[in-house]
Amino acid sequence: VVFAGDGEPQIPQSMVTRITGLLQSDKLQPDTYSIGGSVEMLESRIAQELGMEAAIWMPTGTLANQIALRHxxxxxxxxxxxEQSHIYHDEGDALVKLSGLNAIPLAPGRPYFSVDELRKALEEATSGRVLNPVGAVSIESPVRRQAGQVVPWNEMRSITNLCHDEGIPVHLDAARLYMMSAATGIDVKKYASLFDSVYISLYKYFGAPFGAILAGPDKFIENMFHDRRMFGGGLPSSYLSAALALEGMNGFPARFNKSFNKAKALFEIINKLPGIEIRQFQNGSNIFELLITKNISTDQLIENLLNVNIVIPEPKNDWPVPLIHVNTTILRKSNSEIADSFSDAIKKSIEPAP
Known part of the structure; x- marks a missing residue:
């Protein structure tokens, strides 16, 4: 059981096995520089599931965000x-360097900004000596840098309503959209209905080695493959990634819902153990905080669990405590077996009193 990451760990052997199975079942349909074949099948499927008119495959989410906001x-x-978004922190100022776009970050150190904060930013953009209106608004949800916390539905709706009233396009950076849907109970199509464009990842939990999908209206997506090629993203043999994603999508909502419900029941059991608490965020998704008392060694607990094939990620600099990620690997063991492993590991990790 791997309480890290969003999906099943992908190793070379499993990837080759899956591709071989797709080949034998005639589900590998070649593309021409990311056009046609399995790529087109994937684009059509996701556009339909999101209730959008069209979609286009991209090699990365970074490129999907760049081209969407550029358009x-x-x-x-x-x-x-x-301010905590992937676009602002983790894409190398690509907006200004590649497209001459200036990012206006709101809500520093917080998962999301309020509609009032956005309204103020829109007013400031049009009240200076030089008119410089906002061209687009981007919302990331869940927010990776904020432990996967999501933008609450009511706030998201208020923000997008304001954008539409002002005639400003709004983009959803939702690499983990399907996972967020399982966590909140809000359908992916309902989320997508608020936005002019939506990006989702194909490798985080659908089992593709790389790739992304950008969805939106026909006129928005039409001829976008030219920009994709201009940025070096019109790859040959993209059908391999697309076909793996198509396979990974099959049954995913049911699998993840089952995993999420199983995790809730498991964490209730674990939270009855002494010295440990798995705490859910108020607006959380599949990530939970692991809190332990001072007399328990975090490093020893992680090592003891690893010895029984349960992986807990070590604390990172950007978050003070270990974070538990729920994914479908939780289905590999029973809750009683996992809880017993936690109980034994805790006992072995108690440090002697000074």
Missing amino acids: HCGTKSRIVLQ
Whole structure:
């Protein structure tokens, strides 16, 4: 059981086995530089599931976000987004370097900004000596840098309503959209209905080695493959990734819902053990905080659990305590077996009193 990451760990042997199975069942349909074949089948399927008119395959989420916001803005140069977003922190200032777009970060150190904060930013953009209106608004949810916390539905709806009233396109950076849907109980199509474009990842939990999908209206997606090629993203043999994603999507909502419900029941059992608590965020997704008392060694607990094939990630600099990630590997063992392993590991990790 791997309480880290969003999906099943992908190793070379399993990837080759899956591709071999797809070949034998005639489900590998070649593309021409990311056009047609299994790629087109995937684009059509996700567009339909999101209730969008069209979709286009991208090699990475970074490129999907870049091209989406580039198209939305046109000649306008300002984009409002979360200060904690992937676009702002983890894409190398690509907006300004590649497309001349200036990011206006809101809600520093927090998962999301409020509609009032956005309204103020929109007013500031049009009240200076030089008119410089906002060209697009981007919302990331769940927010990776904030332990997978999601933007609450009511706040998301208020923000997108304001954007639509002001005629400003709004983009959803939702690499983990299907996972967020399972955590909140809100359908992916309902989420997508609020936005002018949506990006989702194909490798985080659908089992593809790489890839992303950008969905939106026909006119928005039409001829976007030219920009994809301009940025070096029109890859040959993309059908291999697309076909693996198509396979990984089959039954995923049911599997993840089962995993999420199993995790809730498991954490109730574990939280009855002495010295440990698995705590859910108020607006959380599949990530939970692991809290332990001072007399229990975190390093020893992690090692003891690893010895019985339960993986807990070590604490990182960007979060003070270990974070438990729920994914479908939780289905590999019974809750009683996992809880017993935690109980034994805790007992072996208690440090002697000074």
